[in-house]
Amino acid sequence: MPYLNLDLDYFSHPKVMRLVGLLGHQHVAIPIRLWCYVAKYHCATGMLEAYSVNELESVMNWTGEPGQLVEALTKIKFIDKIKNGYKIHDWMEHAGHLSAFKKRAKTAAKKRWSALATSNATSTLKGKITNTPNLPNLPNLPSKKKSEAHAMPDDWSLTDAMQVYAIKKGMTMLTIAHQFEHCRTHHAQHRFTAKGWSAQVWQTWVLNWISFGAKQVTVQSIPSPSARCAYANQPCEHVSIPGSKYCQDHRDLIQRRQYEAKSPPELGAVSVQPAASDVKKLVGSLSQGKAMLVN
Numbered sequence: 001m002p003y004l005n006l007d008l009d010y011f012s013h014p015k016v017m018r019l020v021g022l023l024g025h026q027h028v029a030i031p032i033r034l035w036c037y038v039a040k041y042h043c044a045t046g047m048l049e050a051y052s053v054n055e056l057e058s059v060m061n062w063t064g065e066p067g068q069l070v071e072a073l074t075k076i077k078f079i080d081k082i083k084n085g086y087k088i089h090d091w092m093e094h095a096g097h098l099s100a101f102k103k104r105a106k107t108a109a110k111k112r113w114s115a116l117a118t119s120n121a122t123s124t125l126k127g128k129i130t131n132t133p134n135l136p137n138l139p140n141l142p143s144k145k146k147s148e149a150h151a152m153p154d155d156w157s158l159t160d161a162m163q164v165y166a167i168k169k170g171m172t173m174l175t176i177a178h179q180f181e182h183c184r185t186h187h188a189q190h191r192f193t194a195k196g197w198s199a200q201v202w203q204t205w206v207l208n209w210i211s212f213g214a215k216q217v218t219v220q221s222i223p224s225p226s227a228r229c230a231y232a233n234q235p236c237e238h239v240s241i242p243g244s245k246y247c248q249d250h251r252d253l254i255q256r257r258q259y260e261a262k263s264p265p266e267l268g269a270v271s272v273q274p275a276a277s278d279v280k281k282l283v284g285s286l287s288q289g290k291a292m293l294v295n
Contacts, residue, residue: 002043002098004035015076022072023064030069031078033060035095038088043098046091049084056086152187162202169206175216179209185236189249 010016011028020028037059038046048056053070062069070086073079079086088095158180166176183205209215229236229247236247244251 002039002102004032004039005094005097006032015078018076019072019078022076023069027069030060030062031073034073034078035088038091039095039098043095043102046088046095047082048079048086048088049082051085152184156184158202159199162199165199165203166206169210170214171206171209172216179205189236 007013010032016028016031019031023030038048042048051059053067057066057069060069070079074081074086077089080089158176162180163173163176166179167173171179180202183202187201229250230245231247231250236250246254
């Protein structure tokens with residue numbers, strides 16, 4: 001720790017006695033305050049360069065007549081006037097050790113931090129991190145349970161709030177009824193799951209209806225029972241595609257199953273029957289071959 005060399009006879013020193021005579025006994029410790037300030041901020045040279053009289057007196061908390069303190073200190077040789085400020089009289093002779101202490105402290109700190117940085121780098125490469133702060137233990141917070149997705153319940157129905165939402169989006173009542181049944185059938189066929197079968201599923205359906213053109217349903221546009229899909233294994237509300245009695249989904253399903261089973265097609269495929277002349281030629285060829293084998 002840096003320190004000042006203070007003479008034990010300070011209070012009876014001739015300079016101090018002269019200062020008391022000029023300023024009063026209450027200002028006897030003013031030089032000590034000045035020395036402490038210089039030791040902290042200007043210990044290398046003891047110079048107060050570019051300090052004005054008012055700035056120098058404010059360092060010593062002088063509240064008397066401006067300029068009186070600096071004049072007294074200069075007169076008694078506590079400070080010396082230099083070209084661009086002031087300096088402490090014989091500072092290096094009495095407090096030159098402070099500069100040496102400061103250089104030594106900087107050198108020691110540099111070596112210490114250099115060794116610490118090398119130690120941390122080596123420990124990190126080995127998979128160990130040293131000199132890290134200890135973090136407080138965090139409490140075990142209850143984890144939020146994720147809601148599971150479920151298939152559409154059988155009792156999922158259209159609520160008043162869902163109808164109001166669809167009406168605001170431009171649906172007529174007939175379109176709402178038709179689209180909701182279409183929504184139920186679509187989710188049931190494809191076995192879609194949702195975390196909660198609430199109004200959000202219906203709202204998503206309505207927004208998709210808008211994005212695909214927002215076509216309203218009229219009485220004439222509702223397909224008759226004969227035009228609906230005739231898939232027997234599962235009730236289907238979809239309309240059959242032209243040239244088939246099934247909707248597109250069930251037609252693709254049947255064709256895929258037929259392909260996998262390698263069974264003859266049953267969706268309007270034409271079976272090719274050989275002509276009678278071709279049959280006679282085939283029988284004649286077989287007869288000639290048999291005769292050749294006998295001979």
